Amino acid sequence: MTLDSSLVSKPFVSGKTCGVAMLASALALTLATGCSTKNYVKSQTGPLIQQTNELDAKTAQDHRNITDTDQRAQAGIATAQSAAATADQHAATAGQAADAANQSAQLAVNHVDTLEGVVANLDNYKALSDVSVTFGFDKSVLTADDKAQLDTLASTLTSARGYILALTGGTDSVGDAEYNYQLSNRRANAVVLYLATKYNIAPHKFYLIGIGKENPVADNHTRDGRAENRRVEIKLMSNMAQTAPSSAPVAPAGGE
Secondary structure, eight states: OOHHHHHHHHHHHHHHHHHHHHHHHHHHHHHHHHHHHHHHHHHHHHHHHHHHHHHHHHHHHHHHHHHHHHHHHHHHHEEEEHHHHHHHHHHHHHHHHHHHHHHHHHHHSOSOSSTTTTSTTTGGEEEEEEEOOOOOOOOHHHHHHHHHHHHHHHHGGGGOSSEEEEEEOOOSSSHHHHHHHHHHHHHHHHHHHHHHHHOOOOOOOOOOOOOSEEEEEEESSSSSHHHHHSEEEEEEETTTTTOOOOOOOOOOOSOO
């Protein structure tokens, strides 16, 4: 029995066509699915990328702000340091000037052992007042009470004729004689510096007599006696032969 060739080939052709169609459909589905997935991923990652970019921009701006703040802070520190250095320099210069003035005043002060033979016509001088200020043990610093007494003394200088100020510095009996002699002079110099600075009293008006522990005014065997001997006696002496004050009224120079 012979089969018609046309009848045998038709089913085969129909099956091939069906397979191609299925393959095309699968490919189309795959492409569609791929596009959908890509669009989904893009829709999800887009905001993240934008947020990342915004964070990077903010970080960069914060860094610029920090850098700017640091630069301004460093500039401020440098300015402050420069101002402090200038102030220190001015303070040092002022201190040096004060030390020089103090040294000049001390050099101009009369350091004597006694007024006899030093002050001309001493017999013409009369003691107008006698003040004594005391010091702590081994100290040469004026207390507030000491300064108040010196202020009272200075207020009487306006009516003094050709006056001088005789200062006698003393100590108690404790310690070396030479050390006490130097200490008695430091105490007298403290009085001179206060009066000369505050009241513009000329240095040559002062006569300093340092006696150390010699000539005590009280008993050195008692606490109270030793405290009394740690003193500077200031005598205001006026030349009664003169008919008018030798200088203008004394006024505080401002400050102590």
